Amino acid sequence: MTPRFILTAERVRNGFAALFVLGFFAYLFGPLIIMGVTAFNSSAFPRMSPFECFTVEWFDVLANDAKLVEGLRNSLFIGVGVVLLAVPLGLSGALMLTQVKERVRPWYYTIVISPILVPGVVLGISTLLFWDRIGTMFGASRDSIFYDGFFLTIIGQATFISAYTMLVFISRLQRFDVSQEEAALDLGATHVQTFRKILLPFLKPAILSAAVLAFLASFENYNTTVFTIVSESTLTTFLAGKVRHGINPSISALAVIIVVITLLGAALHEVLKRREAAAEKETARIAAGELARRRRVKPFALEPAVLLIALVFVAGLGSAYFAGTIGVEECKAQVKAEKIRQAQERTRQREAKAMFQNAPAASEAAGQQIQSTDKSERAGVSQFQGIFDVGNLKDQAGADDGGDGAAQQSPLGTENFNPIFAPQNLSPPIDSSGDNRNDNRSDGDNRNDNRGGDQ
Amino acid sequence: MSADVQLDEVWIRFGDFVAARDINISIRQGEFFSFLGPSGCGKTTLLRAVSGFLQPSQGRVSIGGRDMAGIGPNKRPTALIFQNLALFPLMTVWENITFALEVRGAGRAARRKKAEELLELIALPGQGEKMVSELSGGQRQRVAIARALAAEPSVLLLDEPLSALDLKLRQHMRTELRAIQRRVGITFIYITHDQGEALTMSDHVAVMSHGVIEQVGDGNSIYNRPESAFVASFVGENNLFSGTVAATDDAYVTVDSPAGRLRARHAMRGGKAQLAAGDSAFVFVRPESLKFAAGASSASAEASSTEASSSTGALDNRIGARIHQQEFEGNFWQVFCDVDGVDKRVKLSMVNDGASMGRGPGEEVTLGFNADLAVALPQGELAAE
Ligand SMILES: Nc1ncnc2c1ncn2[C@@H]1O[C@H](COP(=O)(O)OP(=O)(O)OP(=O)(O)O)[C@@H](O)[C@H]1O
Ligand SMILES: [Mg+2]
Numbered sequence: 001m002t003p004r005f006i007l008t009a010e011r012v013r014n015g016f017a018a019l020f021v022l023g024f025f026a027y028l029f030g031p032l033i034i035m036g037v038t039a040f041n042s043s044a045f046p047r048m049s050p051f052e053c054f055t056v057e058w059f060d061v062l063a064n065d066a067k068l069v070e071g072l073r074n075s076l077f078i079g080v081g082v083v084l085l086a087v088p089l090g091l092s093g094a095l096m097l098t099q100v101k102e103r104v105r106p107w108y109y110t111i112v113i114s115p116i117l118v119p120g121v122v123l124g125i126s127t128l129l130f131w132d133r134i135g136t137m138f139g140a141s142r143d144s145i146f147y148d149g150f151f152l153t154i155i156g157q158a159t160f161i162s163a164y165t166m167l168v169f170i171s172r173l174q175r176f177d178v179s180q181e182e183a184a185l186d187l188g189a190t191h192v193q194t195f196r197k198i199l200l201p202f203l204k205p206a207i208l209s210a211a212v213l214a215f216l217a218s219f220e221n222y223n224t225t226v227f228t229i230v231s232e233s234t235l236t237t238f239l240a241g242k243v244r245h246g247i248n249p250s251i252s253a254l255a256v257i258i259v260v261i262t263l264l265g266a267a268l269h270e271v272l273k274r275r276e277a278a279a280e281k282e283t284a285r286i287a288a289g290e291l292a293r294r295r296r297v298k299p300f301a302l303e304p305a306v307l308l309i310a311l312v313f314v315a316g317l318g319s320a321y322f323a324g325t326i327g328v329e330e331c332k333a334q335v336k337a338e339k340i341r342q343a344q345e346r347t348r349q350r351e352a353k354a355m356f357q358n359a360p361a362a363s364e365a366a367g368q369q370i371q372s373t374d375k376s377e378r379a380g381v382s383q384f385q386g387i388f389d390v391g392n393l394k395d396q397a398g399a400d401d402g403g404d405g406a407a408q409q410s411p412l413g414t415e416n417f418n419p420i421f422a423p424q425n426l427s428p429p430i431d432s433s434g435d436n437r438n439d440n441r442s443d444g445d446n447r448n449d450n451r452g453g454d455q
Numbered sequence: 456m457s458a459d460v461q462l463d464e465v466w467i468r469f470g471d472f473v474a475a476r477d478i479n480i481s482i483r484q485g486e487f488f489s490f491l492g493p494s495g496c497g498k499t500t501l502l503r504a505v506s507g508f509l510q511p512s513q514g515r516v517s518i519g520g521r522d523m524a525g526i527g528p529n530k531r532p533t534a535l536i537f538q539n540l541a542l543f544p545l546m547t548v549w550e551n552i553t554f555a556l557e558v559r560g561a562g563r564a565a566r567r568k569k570a571e572e573l574l575e576l577i578a579l580p581g582q583g584e585k586m587v588s589e590l591s592g593g594q595r596q597r598v599a600i601a602r603a604l605a606a607e608p609s610v611l612l613l614d615e616p617l618s619a620l621d622l623k624l625r626q627h628m629r630t631e632l633r634a635i636q637r638r639v640g641i642t643f644i645y646i647t648h649d650q651g652e653a654l655t656m657s658d659h660v661a662v663m664s665h666g667v668i669e670q671v672g673d674g675n676s677i678y679n680r681p682e683s684a685f686v687a688s689f690v691g692e693n694n695l696f697s698g699t700v701a702a703t704d705d706a707y708v709t710v711d712s713p714a715g716r717l718r719a720r721h722a723m724r725g726g727k728a729q730l731a732a733g734d735s736a737f738v739f740v741r742p743e744s745l746k747f748a749a750g751a752s753s754a755s756a757e758a759s760s761t762e763a764s765s766s767t768g769a770l771d772n773r774i775g776a777r778i779h780q781q782e783f784e785g786n787f788w789q790v791f792c793d794v795d796g797v798d799k800r801v802k803l804s805m806v807n808d809g810a811s812m813g814r815g816p817g818e819e820v821t822l823g824f825n826a827d828l829a830v831a832l833p834q835g836e837l838a839a840e
Contacts, residue, residue, distance in 0.1 A: 177539070177541065179537050179539060179541040180541050180543060182508055182528070182535075182537070182541065183535070183537060183541040183542075183543070184543075184554065184558075185508075185527070185528045185529045186506060186507075186508075186528045186529065186533070186534060186535045186606075187529075187534065187554050187555040187558065187602070187603075187605075187606050188529050188555050188558050188559060188606055189529060189554070189558040190529065190558070193558050197554075197557075197558070198543065201545045202545065280588075283586065283588045283589050284588070286585075286589040287588060287589050287590055287591055288591070
């Protein structure tokens with residue numbers, strides 16, 4: 001008697017649920033995984049397949065990119081500045097909310113929260129304009145603080161990041177028992193003492209998380225920063241520029257580093273939380289009289305979870321380093337030889353074709369391509385040929401910002417389309433077709449490009 | 456050092472809502488004074504006005520003869536023990552206790568010494584290093600008391616500090632609190648909605664209802680000589696007969712009720728008579744004041760209970776009733792009787808003197824009580840059950 005699989009409603013439901021969860025995770029983490037793989041692929045353009053050679057050279061490239069390192073440093077500096085400004089601002093905003101009259105509260109809340117709702121771009125521009133006005137008012141010179149990229153960026157980002165931090169503080173303050181403040185006052189403390197000895201210690205965890213939040217929000221900000229940074233650069237503005245001028249997997253390498261740091265941070269946070277929960281439980285048992293005294297807490301570094309994380313991290317790092325440095329050169333040479341062989345093959349084929357068909361078909365071919373929106377055809381490597389090769393991108397800057405999407409809009413054949421987005425081609429319309437001009441204008445990124453070019 | 460507390464014509468309003476109405480109270484120094492009243496009657500509000508968290512809308516609060524208007528809570532010689540204790544969860548027990556010293560700038564050594572003294576006083580020696588969360592409910596209670604005492608207040612204000620405790624611990628803490636009060640000799644103002652607590656601990660009790668002080672007096676006078684229907688129904692148990700005043704003099708009132716003509720003490724308020732012939736009145740009789748009268752009741756005996764009382768010589772009032780149910784409580788018998796025309800069952804408590812009751816449900820009986828042990832009061836609001 002072999003047990004037979006019976007299809008029940010519940011099994012079907014569970015199956016669908018599992019499928020959904022899988023799909024959801026694929027959607028969430030797919031891009032990250034692909035990005036992670038590309039960081040270790042020796043191919044000059046970040047891609048997953050064909051996977052040429054396993055390498056860590058992109059991490060080297062990353063470390064040696066002076067402009068990137070500078071952008072990173074600026075980002076860190078600005079992040080710290082924003083934390084120092086946005087945390088106290090957010091705290092005072094949240095405290096104010098608890099003080100204002102019940103009737104005014106919704107209004108106050110709406111006003112202080114509004115910077116979150118205003119598009120970052122608008123904040124950036126208005127910060128720039130505002131301080132320019134102020135600077136003009138004082139007759140300050142162009143290298144005064146009113147035109148300093150760091151100053152403007154810190155101020156500009158803090159306008160909305162302090163609203164974030166305020167939300168963190170508000171949610172913590174909601175759990176504050178006001179009678180504690182009253183108890184302190186009643187025992188003779190001044191208001192300042194009450195703030196320092198009662199409220200501040202209570203808010204400490206919130207201050208920490210607000211600082212982390214503010215830092216991350218500042219670190220990843222682009223919309224506002226791109227306006228306020230003026231002549232400096234941050235990691236995000238640098239990366240955005242790089243994407244426009246040719247991209248290589250060192251960006252993926254950077255992403256891998258950020259992801260790993262985030263994962264480590266999350267794991268650490270989890271471990272700390274569990275330890276705290278355990279301590280709390282013990283406290284409750286002491287209060288209930290079940291436990292005479294607190295057990296000695298294990299040192300943090302000896303926590304099994306911490307050890308495991310450290311082990312996995314070190315092992316991963318080590319093996320990646322060895323696998324990524326040994327034998328890479330031979331592998332690359334092989335791949336190169338293979339490529340050359342393929343290229344020769346293609347040329348031969350084309351020549352052969354050209355012999356059979358004659359020239360007049362050229363314009364017709366372009367027309368055909370307008371109609372053919374079939375994805376497989378567009379994605380077909382043979383048609384795009386070398387578009388995604390770094391070499392090609394370099395002299396056709398701009399085409400890379402989402403080749404697929406742009407290609408869909410373009411009424412022109414792929415071959416003609418490449419140079420359209422190149423900044424130098426923008427001012428004189430290349431085509432009399434009005435459609436095409438509008439296309440260009442509605443593309444925000446391209447405008448930025450122009451602006452960048454003017455400066 | 457101790458101080459007296461005086462409330463003169465104090466009104467407290469929240470918008471249109473009046474939380475305290477024309478409060479006049481004087482609390483002598485060194486006494487244990489309780490505010491007793493149902494939830495929401497304004498006890499906490501009054502206490503907050505004394506401790507300075509709230510300015511009265513009108514009237515005067517003075518402590519030790521000094522007007523407290525415009526003086527903040529941290530400048531008043533009071534310490535408040537909050538309804539929820541409000542201990543500082545991020546501090547150890549000893550840091551909690553000596554917070555008042557810390558904010559005055561006392562050194563660490565002095566604070567530790569004081570903490571040990573106070574821990575001794577509240578019977579928690581050597582527990583100073585624990586966190587507040589590691590203490591049991593009763594221990595927290597005591598820490599809150601120690602923390603308030605450390606501020607060396609002239610007046611200690613306690614807002615239902617025992618309400619969260621279980622019965623046994625509560626009884627224990629009552630004795631303890633009273634002992635502490637005697638030892639430190641400062642004025643205690645104690646808030647509770649538990650009448651047992653108020654009656655056992657206090658020198659004086661103020662009974663409150665809806666922001667109004669109904670009566671102030673010692674436990675005995677509150678229980679035995681209530682001055683309003685609310686006090687009579689709120690403090691202790693009482694049987695209630697409503698009716699109309701037939702005749703009245705300074706000492707006694709005769710009330711015609713569905714249970715018959717009843718004679719009861721005439722309760723004065725502020726030395727003034729409260730009832731006149733024709734007024735609606737309540738007659739209150741405590742279960743322990745009711746007795747079984749000898750002999751079966753008859754219609755004629757009911758109709759002329761006053762005459763009957765003179766003939767038996769023992770009881771001024773007689774009521775015909777039918778036993779509904781009896782409950783045996785060990786030291787007491789509780790008997791519930793139906794009386795025609797009275798909505799609520801009349802309750803009678805009898806000491807169990809070993810003899811069997813000899814009566815059963817359904818039996819017709821006559822209940823009786825002395826006029827001196829019953830009180831007639833103007834009809835008014837009653838305490839909720
Ligand atoms: N800040 C306030 N705003 C408006 N109404 C208030 C405020 N504080 C108290 N009240 C009202 O005043 C009344 C008295 O409240 P209070 O807290 O003094 O009651 P309490 O006698 O202490 O009751 P409990 O025994 O439940 O603690 C209540 O009806 C309450 O709703
Ligand atoms: Mg209260």
